[in-house]
Amino acid sequence: MRIIKYFLFSFFAFSFSSPVLSSEITVNKISSYQQANLPKNGTYDGFIVYFKDDFNNADKKKPTTEKTAAQKISSIKNIVIERKISTGGYLIKSTLKNSQEAENKRIFNLLRKNPEVILVEPNLIFRATVLPDNDPGFSNLWGLKNTAYGVNAVTAWDSGYSGTGITVAVIDTGIINHPDLNANVLPGYDFISDAVDARDGNGRDADPSDEGDWTTSWFECGFFYPPSDSSWHGSHVAGTIAMVDNTIGGVGVAPDAKILPIRVLGKCGGTTIDITEGMLWAAGLSVNGITNNPNPAQIINMSLGGPGSCSFTEQSAINSVIAKGAVVIVAAGNENSDASGYSPSSCDKVLSVAALDENGNRASFSNYGNTVDLSAPGTSIYSTIDSGSTTPQGPTYGNYEGTSMATPNVAGVAALLLSKEPTLTPQEVMDHLISSAKPIAGTCSGGCGAGLVDAGLALGSGDGSVLFSDSFE
Numbered sequence: 403m404r405i406i407k408y409f410l411f412s413f414f415a416f417s418f419s420s421p422v423l424s425s426e427i428t429v430n431k432i433s434s435y436q437q438a439n440l441p442k443n444g445t446y447d448g449f450i451v452y453f454k455d456d457f458n459n460a461d462k463k464k465p466t467t468e469k470t471a472a473q474k475i476s477s478i479k480n481i482v483i484e485r486k487i488s489t490g491g492y493l494i495k496s497t498l499k500n501s502q503e504a505e506n507k508r509i510f511n512l513l514r515k516n517p518e519v520i521l522v523e524p525n526l527i528f529r530a531t532v533l534p535d536n537d538p539g540f541s542n543l544w545g546l547k548n549t550a551y552g553v554n555a556v557t558a559w560d561s562g563y564s565g566t567g568i569t570v571a572v573i574d575t576g577i578i579n580h581p582d583l584n585a586n587v588l589p590g591y592d593f594i595s596d597a598v599d600a601r602d603g604n605g606r607d608a609d610p611s612d613e614g615d616w617t618t619s620w621f622e623c624g625f626f627y628p629p630s631d632s633s634w635h636g637s638h639v640a641g642t643i644a645m646v647d648n649t650i651g652g653v654g655v656a657p658d659a660k661i662l663p664i665r666v667l668g669k670c671g672g673t674t675i676d677i678t679e680g681m682l683w684a685a686g687l688s689v690n691g692i693t694n695n696p697n698p699a700q701i702i703n704m705s706l707g708g709p710g711s712c713s714f715t716e717q718s719a720i721n722s723v724i725a726k727g728a729v730v731i732v733a734a735g736n737e738n739s740d741a742s743g744y745s746p747s748s749c750d751k752v753l754s755v756a757a758l759d760e761n762g763n764r765a766s767f768s769n770y771g772n773t774v775d776l777s778a779p780g781t782s783i784y785s786t787i788d789s790g791s792t793t794p795q796g797p798t799y800g801n802y803e804g805t806s807m808a809t810p811n812v813a814g815v816a817a818l819l820l821s822k823e824p825t826l827t828p829q830e831v832m833d834h835l836i837s838s839a840k841p842i843a844g845t846c847s848g849g850c851g852a853g854l855v856d857a858g859l860a861l862g863s864g865d866g867s868v869l870f871s872d873s874f875e
């Protein structure tokens with residue numbers, strides 16, 4: 403049996419937009435920003451003070467200088483003007499080292515009451531969050547957002563969890579050289595046994611580079627299948643999980659997770675043996691003739707499948723990697739039929755993922771049914787690909803759809819959860835994701851499992867305890 407990638411092309415798009423932020427603070431309104439109380443000590447570093455003269459043009463008074471500012475507040479002891487800041491205020495600090503709360507409060511209140519001062523604000527300290535507002539493609543990533551349709555990765559990032567320390571194996575077509583991926587890509591392996599399928603001139607090897615999976619004729623692979631350009635499928639999947647949080651392109655669901663690329667799908671798909679041995683190696687188990695993987699994955703993403711029920715070989719490999727500590731997340735399939743007729747979506751102990759569209763409905767192509775555990779966005783998913791129609795030509799981005807694209811959304815959320823609760827077992831990860839899923843906003847005839855995976859909710863319940871399980875075993 404040949405196993406194929408579960409994705410469909412929609413359209414390719416380059417999309418770069420910059421955030422537009424603009425706010426004018428009018429003269430009359432500045433005093434309305436005055437707050438009555440100071441935040442907790444340690445959450446700010448000095449005060450930003452604005453003087454009336456700088457906001458009172460009618461009086462035609464001269465703007466303050468550091469000298470006149472110092473004069474205006476000279477009655478307040480133990481403070482110093484550090485510098486004028488570009489918004490027109492002054493940074494003022496206590497001269498006492500480790501100034502205590504009462505002292506800060508005294509300074510704050512005296513500044514507030516000073517007739518020359520129009521506004522005092524604490525100079526707040528912002529902690530780093532992973533919120534990727536520098537990635538210009540962020541606006542394209544509808545599936546990451548905290549909406550009725552997205553997986554709500556942003557809430558997990560805001561609470562400080564971004565996949566750090568977690569490795570996700572992407573069992574797929576390999577990986578491309580891409581500046582929005584490279585920093586998160588670990589050394590993987592190429593498990594494609596067939597040199598012709600692999601297009602790299604040999605059998606299994608340590609280089610999982612995607613050589614391109616284009617085909618030029620209907621019978622090139624020995625079965626009837628439409629010719630197509632190279633898909634760069636594995637890199638698109640990898641990007642959805644962990645595109646790098648930087649100033650280019652998009653960002654993954656878990657931008658600090660690592661990707662372990664396991665190449666199993668060549669131009670004609672992949673075989674059960676190559677896929678299952680790739681899984682075993684990914685999880686850190688031994689495979690004959692190959693040095694063990696030094697970076698075992700806690701999550702295995704398989705955006706692939708084929709018709710038929712789960713085979714013994716597949717189920718054995720799945721059981722082994724789960725026992726080793728890897729959760730297995732698989733695509734439900736793109737046949738608009740019951741997922742129980744396809745594998746690995748019908749295998750036991752895997753998390754099987756259906757695709758939703760931008761309105762929260764089951765995507766028209768997505769499989770469904772009792773073997774589906776969860777759903778996730780799977781249409782117009784923006785991620786990393788190559789621009790080449792055959793061999794790699796250079797990095798770009800594209801929008802794909804498929805249960806292949808929904809699956810890495812769940813894998814990414816699993817990485818967020820594990821970065822918060824690294825001791826969860828694969829079954830506990832599955833239980834958390836399932837029990838915390840939110841109802842889908844649209845409709846899903848046939849059944850989309852527990853609903854839409856939600857990172858915020860999953861991490862909210864991610865305290866190591868299982869809320870409840872869908873398992874009746």
Ligand SMILES: [Ca+2]
Pocket residue numbers: 592594597600602603604605606607
């Ligand atoms: Ca090879």
Ligand SMILES: [Ca+2]
Pocket residue numbers: 592600602607608609610611
């Ligand atoms: Ca290779």
Ligand SMILES: [Ca+2]
Pocket residue numbers: 537582645646647648649650651652653
């Ligand atoms: Ca990026």
